[in-house]
Amino acid sequence: xxxxxxSDSTLHRYASxxxxxxxxxxAALTPxxxxxxxxxxxxxxxxxxxxxxxxxxxxxPLPWGGLYxxxxxxxxxxxxxxxxxxxxxxxxxxxxxxxxxxxxxxTVLDLCASPGGKASQMAALMGNRGTLxxxxxxxxxxxxxxxxxxxxxxxxxxxxxxxxxxFPGSGCFDRILVDAPCSGEGTLRKDSSMRRGxxxxxxxxLAALQRRLIVRAFDLVRPGGMLVYSTCTFxxxxxxxxxxxxxxxxxxTVERVALPASTSAGLTTWDGAALPEELAGCxxxxxxxxxxxxxxxxRVCRPGNES
Numbered sequence: 001x002x003x004x005x006x007s008d009s010t011l012h013r014y015a016s017x018x019x020x021x022x023x024x025x026x027a028a029l030t031p032x033x034x035x036x037x038x039x040x041x042x043x044x045x046x047x048x049x050x051x052x053x054x055x056x057x058x059x060x061p062l063p064w065g066g067l068y069x070x071x072x073x074x075x076x077x078x079x080x081x082x083x084x085x086x087x088x089x090x091x092x093x094x095x096x097x098x099x100x101x102x103x104x105x106x107t108v109l110d111l112c113a114s115p116g117g118k119a120s121q122m123a124a125l126m127g128n129r130g131t132l133x134x135x136x137x138x139x140x141x142x143x144x145x146x147x148x149x150x151x152x153x154x155x156x157x158x159x160x161x162x163x164x165x166x167f168p169g170s171g172c173f174d175r176i177l178v179d180a181p182c183s184g185e186g187t188l189r190k191d192s193s194m195r196r197g198x199x200x201x202x203x204x205x206l207a208a209l210q211r212r213l214i215v216r217a218f219d220l221v222r223p224g225g226m227l228v229y230s231t232c233t234f235x236x237x238x239x240x241x242x243x244x245x246x247x248x249x250x251x252x253t254v255e256r257v258a259l260p261a262s263t264s265a266g267l268t269t270w271d272g273a274a275l276p277e278e279l280a281g282c283x284x285x286x287x288x289x290x291x292x293x294x295x296x297x298x299r300v301c302r303p304g305n306e307s
Contacts, residue, residue, distance in 0.1 A: 223304030
């Protein structure tokens, strides 16, 4: 057991499933680097790089397009930031929209959207064409969401405020992102309190909500459509177990995710219990694999053809 984390941290329970545990702990204790995603709705990457270089910010490109790391602080106070040329976003948090891969002209739902980083990324992937429904039920989180959508030039969005587990409709979306509320263990590099891990009670409470959200989202996807489920936590109860619940509840299939980042396969066993073998097609993201935060994502398809 590494001595880097608090001795009472519940994260120690993951030592057997996280590859290179010592490297994980070292990364967990290292500050998170500043990363920006160029907003291609309003700017080109080369223009952002040049303008920020003139202001003294030297950007290092990351392996997938439009992401840059910067050692200096203060990016959020630049004119380019307020003009919507880029969005400050963890590299890991850009992966769920890439896995969903929304297309121009489609009808897409972001079920748990605030503060809008993933929604704005999806709008850029869609070229502002089609319909992007951006849902956030918590009133205090809506102003930040609306401000970001406006600042980043998102024009194809409709903002709603339904509880995710009771969002109305049936089979009406081509693609859905469920970036679920979670215990947030993967944010331990920017929130040092998370180095103690989440309590069992917190994990149980959130897993119950996550099961309701994913089943509702699946019913909202049209036959032949897909959803991506993502979290920023390591707890299998909030990740693979939620997908396993969906597979038991609905005729869903897990599609293997190919990502432009180093990831680990989803778990097929946990705490002495077997999980469906197809969960190996999910992706676990650990901080030491890409110098970012941690998380989980799964791409789920609803069989059939649109009627």
